[in-house]
Amino acid sequence: MKELVTIGDLEFEIFINSEQIEQRVAELADDICLDFKDKNPLLIVILNGAFVFAADLVRNFDFACEVYFIKLSSYKGLDSTGDIIINKLEKIDVAKRDVIIVEDIIDTGTTMSKYIPLLQKDNPSSISLASLLLKRSAHKYPVKVKYGGFDIPDKFVVGYGLDYNGHGRNLKHIYQLKK
Ligand code: IMP
Numbered sequence: 165m166k167e168l169v170t171i172g173d174l175e176f177e178i179f180i181n182s183e184q185i186e187q188r189v190a191e192l193a194d195d196i197c198l199d200f201k202d203k204n205p206l207l208i209v210i211l212n213g214a215f216v217f218a219a220d221l222v223r224n225f226d227f228a229c230e231v232y233f234i235k236l237s238s239y240k241g242l243d244s245t246g247d248i249i250i251n252k253l254e255k256i257d258v259a260k261r262d263v264i265i266v267e268d269i270i271d272t273g274t275t276m277s278k279y280i281p282l283l284q285k286d287n288p289s290s291i292s293l294a295s296l297l298l299k300r301s302a303h304k305y306p307v308k309v310k311y312g313g314f315d316i317p318d319k320f321v322v323g324y325g326l327d328y329n330g331h332g333r334n335l336k337h338i339y340q341l342k343k
């Protein structure tokens with residue numbers, strides 16, 4: 165296992181290894197199974213960061229589900245309105261469906277606190293949020309996470325889908341910015 169990785173100008177150290185991730189993802193899948201196994205839930209995976217988590221999560225499911233993808237970016241204008249840009253790749257009909265949003269990390273909570281009310285307008289039966297990582301101390305907006313993987317400190321992380329300037333998504337383990 166690589167203890168240290170350098171991405172661009174920054175050095176990162178190992179934080180959560182792939183075995184720990186694998187175990188926690190399986191536990192989250194079990195929790196989701198208990199709640200949704202007979203409901204054919206509709207998963208909405210938030211690109212880009214959540215693609216690795218989602219791939220592992222759904223392969224732990226032994227029940228029917230549907231998987232869709234959207235890309236969300238937060239608009240960081242000069243006055244930082246916190247608005248989000250939604251890039252839909254296809255039409256997703258969520259009406260009367262049990263929706264599970266799959267995210268990599270909830271940091272400030274801006275993205276989810278903007279997106280969930282918009283999704284609500286399309287009349288799903290329910291909306292639940294699964295996020296592998298939670299930076300609770302960084303939360304600025306309240307976001308209810310039903311399936312949370314790891315509570316982590318407010319430090320930048322990469323790996324397992326998460327990037328630094330576009331790099332590091334392919335790393336098996338999760339790395340944290342070195343002190
Ligand atoms: P939020 O809107 O502040 O909750 O953050 C949303 C997005 O910012 C996440 O879905 C990630 O894509 C990205 N993000 C937040 N913290 C990190 C981090 O530590 N590493 C990589 N990406 C992050």
Ligand code: MG
Nearest residue numbers: 210213214268
């Ligand atoms: Mg993300």
